[in-house]
Amino acid sequence: HLSSLGGRSGMFVVNELLIAKGRSLDKITQAQTLKSYALLSLDLGKLAASQYLIEMVLAQALSEQPQEELYDLLNQHLQQLEELPRLDSWSVLRHLTQAIFHFLTLSGMTPEVQVCCLTGRALIPDFNESKSQVGFSVPAGGTLSLAAWQQNPEVVLSRRLNAIELAILQQLSLPQLEVFTTDQYNPSWLRVEQILRSYTQYHFERPIRSAALIDSYFDLLISTNHDATV
Template identity: 50%
Template sequence: MSKTYKATGINLKAQALGESDRLVTILTREFGLIRAVAPGSRKHNSSLGGRSGVFVVNELLIAKGRSLDKITQAQTIKSYPGLAKDLGKLAASQYLAEIVLYQALSEQPQEELYELLNEHLSRLEALSSTEKLNVIAHLAHGVFHLLALAGLTPQIQICCLSGHSLIPDFTDPTWQVGFSIPTGGIVCLSAWERLKEEVRSQHREQVSQLVDPLRAASRSPLGVPKERVATGVEMRKQNPPHLHHSPATVKERPVNYQTVIHRQEIPVISSRLNATELAILQDLSQPEFIQDVARNDGWLSVEQILRQYTQYHFGRPIRSAALIDSYFAANHDATV
């Protein structure tokens, strides 16, 4: 007989398998990410039909298999029916689930990740459907917390170049900071400009050190400096006729040095944030919202930054993000 084990998990993905089965990807507290077959779950009136749906939390009894495990019993303890009733909530939930699939481990307990995902799904489900901006705000909050749990938190309090704290300046409407994805966080633009000028200056100096000796050598025959050029009489003394080589046989001596130039990398500025957007980004590290979501229009920019940052560090695209873009584009057109 196959060995069995118990687990509590939330379904993150389900796909058709064979004529009537489903292959379910489940995030469990006890064993991390597992894939198991829900036999007959696509049949009408199957006991596993609803229990194998996405975002359903079950207590499971699973039989070990050679290639795939099999769900033998499932008891639903929680579900999120409100997510399916709103396209924005559903898209945001799928977005979070996709990130969880990228970072979850198999055959290891993932209790923190399990609890964090369920917490943010509960918050999304509880949102009012009248305020669309709330969805993107809670999505950004969830993405930031998932990044923090994965050890990929972007630097949002101090400049990645200077190490100085950056505080939003609401008195200057033109005030901005940069966000560099490869560098890992926010960048003071004045420090960035200074670094660019320093690098340019160093490059000019290094090029000058290389070019000046070459120019001096090019002004003398065979690359010999002028003060070292011998007269015709001295040449005949140094090179008797019987030892004189024809120009065709004369070879230039190889250069005995090698110059290596190490250029300091200038961070790429992926995005620029105004004071409101930086304040939003800095508040995301808090367990609960501090910002008044309805009064801030910077959430879309912040979500875009976190999306690019997440895709860069996981090395994979977030496909569900296209649904978010479509949802907000449609709602924007409807309100214009």
């Protein structure tokens, strides 16, 4: 921390800075705090999710180039994360998953989730068939029909999705999540986040280091819940 900045250099603090150009290093001469998301640091799930999103922003940020949409989207999602009930871990996961999708969309790397990448035919979740599945290919850019994939074995199949996971992916572009937000769908949300994480890391060509904290946090949460019900 820079002592002259005090609390303005803390985590999740949004500042407006006056920067003086130097020969080798620039110098911050003035800072005004615009917004602080202090409550994010008080909840481990929110902290991990916020760091995850900031890593995505850093992967998209251009040096010395204004990116107002990226800035606004980050503030929007940090605000929404902060407003979630404290210790409501699964709501944090659902919000994180949708936020990942929104940042991918802003970057121009939206995964295809409505149609098969190979045939262009619509993919509709089949809730009447328990074994109904589609595929997801990170290199190919999204969802695909397993029948089409079998005819194109050179395409990498990254993951198989059941009907619920496909339906979750297909609603992530909505402004607000409307369905699949009850406890029975929590494992599906974990798998969808992991799919989008793999997609993000592949196309941004860098790891999301905060994802390890997300994994540890939810592994512990699931283990604790399991022990409590045994």
